[in-house]
Amino acid sequence: MSILVVGSVALDTVETPFGKVHEVLGGSAVYFAAAASLFTTVKLVAIVGTDFPLAELDFLRERGVDLSGLQVAPGRTFRWSGRYDYDLNTTHTLDTQLNVFADFHPRLPAGFAAAETLFLANIDPLLQYEVRQQARCVRLTMMDTMNFWIQGQRDQLTRMIRAVDIVTMNEAELRMYAGTGSLITAARRVQELGPRVVVIKQGEYGAVMFDQQGYYTVPAYPLEEVKDPTGAGDSFAGGFLGYLDACGEVTPRTLRQAMVLGSVVASFTVSEFSLTALRDLTPARVRERYEEFRHFTLVEPI
Amino acid sequence: MSILVVGSVALDTVETPFGKVHEVLGGSAVYFAAAASLFTTVKLVAIVGTDFPLAELDFLRERGVDLSGLQVAPGRTFRWSGRYDYDLNTTHTLDTQLNVFADFHPRLPAGFAAAETLFLANIDPLLQYEVRQQARCVRLTMMDTMNFWIQGQRDQLTRMIRAVDIVTMNEAELRMYAGTGSLITAARRVQELGPRVVVIKQGEYGAVMFDQQGYYTVPAYPLEEVKDPTGAGDSFAGGFLGYLDACGEVTPRTLRQAMVLGSVVASFTVSEFSLTALRDLTPARVRERYEEFRHFTLVEPI
Numbered sequence: 020m021s022i023l024v025v026g027s028v029a030l031d032t033v034e035t036p037f038g039k040v041h042e043v044l045g046g047s048a049v050y051f052a053a054a055a056s057l058f059t060t061v062k063l064v065a066i067v068g069t070d071f072p073l074a075e076l077d078f079l080r081e082r083g084v085d086l087s088g089l090q091v092a093p094g095r096t097f098r099w100s101g102r103y104d105y106d107l108n109t110t111h112t113l114d115t116q117l118n119v120f121a122d123f124h125p126r127l128p129a130g131f132a133a134a135e136t137l138f139l140a141n142i143d144p145l146l147q148y149e150v151r152q153q154a155r156c157v158r159l160t161m162m163d164t165m166n167f168w169i170q171g172q173r174d175q176l177t178r179m180i181r182a183v184d185i186v187t188m189n190e191a192e193l194r195m196y197a198g199t200g201s202l203i204t205a206a207r208r209v210q211e212l213g214p215r216v217v218v219i220k221q222g223e224y225g226a227v228m229f230d231q232q233g234y235y236t237v238p239a240y241p242l243e244e245v246k247d248p249t250g251a252g253d254s255f256a257g258g259f260l261g262y263l264d265a266c267g268e269v270t271p272r273t274l275r276q277a278m279v280l281g282s283v284v285a286s287f288t289v290s291e292f293s294l295t296a297l298r299d300l301t302p303a304r305v306r307e308r309y310e311e312f313r314h315f316t317l318v319e320p321i
Numbered sequence: 322m323s324i325l326v327v328g329s330v331a332l333d334t335v336e337t338p339f340g341k342v343h344e345v346l347g348g349s350a351v352y353f354a355a356a357a358s359l360f361t362t363v364k365l366v367a368i369v370g371t372d373f374p375l376a377e378l379d380f381l382r383e384r385g386v387d388l389s390g391l392q393v394a395p396g397r398t399f400r401w402s403g404r405y406d407y408d409l410n411t412t413h414t415l416d417t418q419l420n421v422f423a424d425f426h427p428r429l430p431a432g433f434a435a436a437e438t439l440f441l442a443n444i445d446p447l448l449q450y451e452v453r454q455q456a457r458c459v460r461l462t463m464m465d466t467m468n469f470w471i472q473g474q475r476d477q478l479t480r481m482i483r484a485v486d487i488v489t490m491n492e493a494e495l496r497m498y499a500g501t502g503s504l505i506t507a508a509r510r511v512q513e514l515g516p517r518v519v520v521i522k523q524g525e526y527g528a529v530m531f532d533q534q535g536y537y538t539v540p541a542y543p544l545e546e547v548k549d550p551t552g553a554g555d556s557f558a559g560g561f562l563g564y565l566d567a568c569g570e571v572t573p574r575t576l577r578q579a580m581v582l583g584s585v586v587a588s589f590t591v592s593e594f595s596l597t598a599l600r601d602l603t604p605a606r607v608r609e610r611y612e613e614f615r616h617f618t619l620v621e622p623i
Binding site: 036105200201202203204221224225227233234235236237238241242243244272275276279280306309312313315316317318319320321 | 338407502503504505506523526527529535536537538539540543544545546574577578581582608611614615617618619620621622623
């Protein structure tokens with residue numbers, strides 16, 4: 020099995036109460052691939068400029084990520100700059116420079132169209148659609164989005180939502196898209212468009228899932244310090260979908276396991292800046308923390 | 322076993338996106354007693370004015386709550402007025418009239434001093450201390466507090482915290498008291514003062530507990546509509562401490578069960594205004610929802 024991911028490869032400048040990093044490796048496709056490659060084979064589609072330090076992606080190649088879909092175009096790499104205050108659940112975007120991303124039209128290399136699983140990271144829903152059309156063998160598709168597209172490209176976004184199996188958004192975005200304060204109502208409205216599963220990210224509170232069986236919840240791992248929340252959602256999605264792809268089947272049981280693995284992987288991501296923690300993460304450490312989740316969530320019989 | 326609770330009996334005026342109620346039954350001691358009496362015997366200590374409709378408390382008496390510690394004093398009953406917007410986690414207090422509560426000094430009736438368990442609801446820490454001194458047989462004490470006392474009576478509050486076994490606050494209050502954004506650090510600072518257990522309320526996200534074994538988390542029950550969050554924390558405490566009192570022992574296992582029962586009971590509370598849902602709640606319905614919690618939190622082995 021393998022996963023195709025399309026998203027951004029970026030140079031991030033991030034400031035949090037714990038420090039600041041300047042033009043470090045980031046981007047939704049990178050965080051996703053770093054997480055998913057702990058479980059399965061990943062094929063990455065994205066674009067960078069000629070200024071991008073390609074050696075930064077060597078750790079992905081070493082984990083078997085196929086980077087032949089990474090275009091290097093004349094110009095500068097996509098840059099994002101953001102700040103988090105003590106409320107680490109709120110992102111303050113300071114600057115976004117699309118650069119080479121502005122004219123990006125993803126083209127899948129020959130072998131990529133065979134991927135069975137597809138993750139459409141948070142990019143223009145038109146680009147998401149272009150990729151979905153090219154990925155002919157896909158049997159399981161998950162997509163992310165954000166407030167920018169919900170407000171500016173609502174119709175395109177809805178067309179895309181109708182075409183996927185799993186939608187993930189953070190809770191504020193889901194409420195915005197569905198036009199209701201109730202997460203249950205909002206999730207149902209998305210499911211009525213077609214997706215079987217809605218995964219709602221809640222930052223430091225974890226995540227909840229609505230599938231065809233009902234409701235499922237997973238907390239975040241308790242960390243003394245969350246150093247940098249950047250990439251939490253994308254690495255959650257990578258752990259979640261990477262595991263489902265590796266299992267080869269989507270059942271109530273594998274979906275629940277995938278939710279916990281998503282939260283486990285994200286907990287490593289946010290414990291350091293940029294990709295620092297994900298670079299060194301191993302399946303053994305993931306399994307170890309998974310066991311901790313079993314312990315601190317256990318509802319004893321009464 | 323029995324629980325002694327001291328707190329407020331109030332007339333609440335509450336407005337939420339789902340409606341408005343005027344001078345209805347409320348108060349921390351009432352919510353706590355309604356919840357705890359599902360599990361054990363409750364003795365209530367509080368004060369009301371001569372304007373208070375005592376028949377409103379008949380349902381507590383029918384559940385075995387001993388109201389002989391309820392003083393009726395000349396004057397008006399404590400009144401609280403608040404509003405919740407779509408963000409139901411934030412309370413906007415519109416008006417607080419202490420009335421007879423202003424000169425309240427709790428006096429325990431003869432039989433009350435024999436209670437083994439004590440809940441000091443969110444009142445002036447000086448009054449909490451007066452009650453703690455009178456309750457000579459108590460073996461387990463839990464206390465709540467709020468930002469008003471953290472800011473205005475910090476030393477008195479700290480003296481009180483040193484004297485109890487279990488502290489509960491909401492997460493903003495705990496962070497304020499401990500002077501740190503990290504819940505783990507904040508909980509440790511409280512535990513260093515003496516309490517073995519810290520229960521942190523997170524509203525729609527549930528609650529977390531730090532005990533001597535470590536960390537435990539319980540989500541909130543998914544409700545399509547939260548009609549009125551008033552009393553959620555006090556009824557959580559009632560379910561939690563009521564169960565512990567009934568068990569007669571505080572172990573890692575009973576603490577975890579108590580956390581879930583707290584969340585179960587609170588989920589009923591917020592589904593209707595005032596005490597409407599708690600009035601009709603039965604142990605059988607609590608057990609039924611407890612089983613649902615087991616299901617939607619289960620972390621499957623991997």
